[in-house]
Amino acid sequence: LAARDANREASFYFNAFVRLAGEAPSLPPDLSEGLRRARAAQDRIAAGMQALINGELEEAGYSAGTSDRRFTHALDILTGRKQPYLQQPQAFYYPELPNIQFYPREQFPWMDAVEAATDAMTAELNAVLEDQSAFAPYLKTQPGMPSRPDYPLIDSMDWSSCFLSKDGQETPNAARCPQTMAALKDAPLCRVRGRSPQIMFSQLKAGAHIQPHTGFVNTRLTCHLPLVVPPNCQFRVGNEVRSWARGRCWAFDDTIEHEAKNGSDRARVVLIFDIWRPELSEEERTLVATLLEAIDAYSPQAATWD
Structure with missing residues (x-):
């Protein structure tokens, strides 16, 4: 998939392998080498995607410091700089309320x-x-x-x-x-x-x-x-x-x-x-x-x- 530039699909499989391998207490040598290659591929694909995204967003007028805060949050989650956190009330959940960490x-x-x-x-x-x-x-x-x-x-x-x-x-x-x-x-x-x-x-x-x-x-x-x-x-x-x-x-x-x-x-x-x-x-x-x-x-x- 990566050789055919199907980067999104390749990334899905690389990520799945890294996640599964990370749960194993130890790996045989051939899988350890595969894990190394998968992580390197993850980094390569992520860097290429980030460069493309940055260029396109810059042309669209995006600036991390001044553009919409919610979009920047979504971008950080997409690119792995942040992870999503959701409401987890212990006693009572009221539906359809937005997940806002700090309110404006x-x-x-x-x-x-x-x-x-x-x-x-x-x-x-x-x-x-x-x-x-x-x-x-x-x-x-x-x-x-x-x-x-x-x-x-x-x-x-x-x-x-x-x-x-x-x-x-x-x-x-x-x-x-x-x-x-x-x-x-x-x-x-x-x-x-x-x-x-x-x-x-x-x-x-x-x-x-x-x-x-x-x-x-x-x-x-x-x-x-x-x-x-x-x-x-x-x-x-x-x-x-x-x-x-x-x-x-x-x-x-x-x-x-x-x-x-x-x-x-x-x-x-x-x-x-x-x-x-x-x-x-x-x-x-x-x-x-x-x-x-x-x-x-x-x-x-x-x-x-x-």
Whole structure:
């Protein structure tokens, strides 16, 4: 196929062979040589295709830095620079919602007021930080439920939270942070009785790593407003990695695999809250909330959305 310039078809078979051979613990010499040739052919075909694509796209006016972000994402997946990540909610899947890792900031004009309150929020956070009893491990062992003793952050203060609203109810900490709560008054907070909104200061200690995971329901987005951000802290959603910047808010889909790392020597603190997905109508939000509340009413609440 490659000799006849049927490059796409040849690439399909080369890729299949490399994938199968990669699953074998060991290969005889003739297959090892074949694997080497297949990988070299993969690289040759990919380089030729990339050169052709680059030339055609350049003539069409494409620029990686300024052209449509979604097209660039598709191109990166096609050429193997990135892999596709899809929503994987653990509890409830709502169909026909787009797989967007980080949402464009301009979709949320109400974030202007949230960001403007950064200094006021930080002052309230600093007062709370003086009383570390306000923070508790984000992941806790639940009596009577299976646990993961191998996961280093369970019952650990390396990843801790101070909730202002938990499971849809304001906590006493909300009264200690009135300006933080006021700054969120125009945010379309996800409201599900007994579940949401969740509003918290999330603290990640130096060297801590929140391993890849996915959230529970894809009808909401999670928002971060960084308040204390030392250098070398990174956050990945799907195949996009970002660094937090103090006072700059973002929204992401937490049902797409994500993880966080603090590579600094100081703690990182972010305000986290959840909002309805903008694609949902008011009717859909009401029906989704009613459905999830009915499920909780039927069965004792065994797991949180944290």
